[in-house]
Amino acid sequence: MERFVAVRPGAEPPRARRSSFDDDLAEFPELRELVSDSEVTDVFVNGPGRLWADRGAGLVRATSAALDEPTLRELAVRLIALGGRHIDEANPCVDVRLHDGVRVHVVLPPVSTTGTLISIRLPRIVALDLAALESAGFFAMVPVAAIEAMIARRENLLITGAGGSGKTTLLSALLGRASPTDRIIAIEDVAELRPGHPQFVSLEARQANLEGAGSIGLERLLREALRMRPDRLVLGECRGAEIRELLAALNTGHDGGAGTLHANSLADVPARLEALGALAGLSPTAIARQTVSAIGTVLHLQRRPEGRRLVQVGRFELDARDRLRMVTDD
Structure with a gap:
């Protein structure tokens, strides 16, 4: 069943998020909160304690609790595995598509000098006409x-x-x-x-x-x-x-x-x-x-x-x- 949300004049219509992806992130409430937001189009983790989200008007620092490096790396490995691929030091840069068109790109240290990097692109559940x-x-x-x-x-x-x-x-x-x-x-x-x-x-x-x-x-x-x-x-x-x-x-x-x-x-x-x-x-x-x-x-x-x-x-x-x-x- 589709969720209908009021749209302010001149704003892009919000989007319902897929609950199946939310379930995959149940262990990580910080990211779950962002990917469940109907207005978020992208989520970026730029290393420990550096979480950003884009709701269509540019990147904004997320106020959710920060992920430390071990937890962040565990999340990255898990998301890549969900896409059917493997990531490690020998293969530190991987891009996958999860179910429903969710895109995830991960870069591990030492290629990334600031810690594990995760970029998540969230698709629309219903395409805008x-x-x-x-x-x-x-x-x-x-x-x-x-x-x-x-x-x-x-x-x-x-x-x-x-x-x-x-x-x-x-x-x-x-x-x-x-x-x-x-x-x-x-x-x-x-x-x-x-x-x-x-x-x-x-x-x-x-x-x-x-x-x-x-x-x-x-x-x-x-x-x-x-x-x-x-x-x-x-x-x-x-x-x-x-x-x-x-x-x-x-x-x-x-x-x-x-x-x-x-x-x-x-x-x-x-x-x-x-x-x-x-x-x-x-x-x-x-x-x-x-x-x-x-x-x-x-x-x-x-x-x-x-x-x-x-x-x-x-x-x-x-x-x-x-x-x-x-x-x-x-």
Whole structure:
């Protein structure tokens, strides 16, 4: 049964937290209190006595009782084990996805010089749709009608912004507005997208085991997805050489696709794409030409004091040297 909570004007709707994750943290009331908070999106433990939480407006020091280093390390090992992996001095940096899409990243000393580090990303139990985002003020600077029109005409979209700016939230909402007959194939490093769509299929990358075997990367998953007859192809986050496969697919008849990219500003996007293209062996000219023909619109997000916002809309063009540049719709 869903829990309904009043939302203050301009605030992002709160979220119900999964009780199963609370049960996993029953031995650790300090963290249980935070992950049970309907407004918390991230929890960070930066070593003994340094606990922080983000409720959508930036990090705030948590007032819960501090964890000492032995207890903190025990918690880290337990959470990683819940994700089916192992962490120790020989393998001190591990990222796992728990049930319901909870993401946990741990770094142990001596790689971490301040003690055991734990980063927890908490997903929404019910994905926000465009109407909910509009009510929260997400589209205060860019009209939602313009975004809906892009979805209707099956424009390929790139959603950019810094970490925690709402890229995955917006992408899920956009996919939820696609035609129910569209077959959506999403490729993600860690499965986070949860659109309300009947034809949504997610493929998740797999890390290598302790022997270094069994890894399945995003590049391979993109090739596999193309064999599954997608109507809309989605890459959860562009972060490496897989950009080559994505642009190639979007340039060969796959419209209505989308992806996200970390970038601090719209002006930084061309440089970020050139850097990813270099990892894939593409020259700046090649990545520019591929991008201009593949991506129709760029939506840039920011996390502001009043909340997460879609702040700019831009398009790619070639400059006089056949390099990539951004043109805003302002």
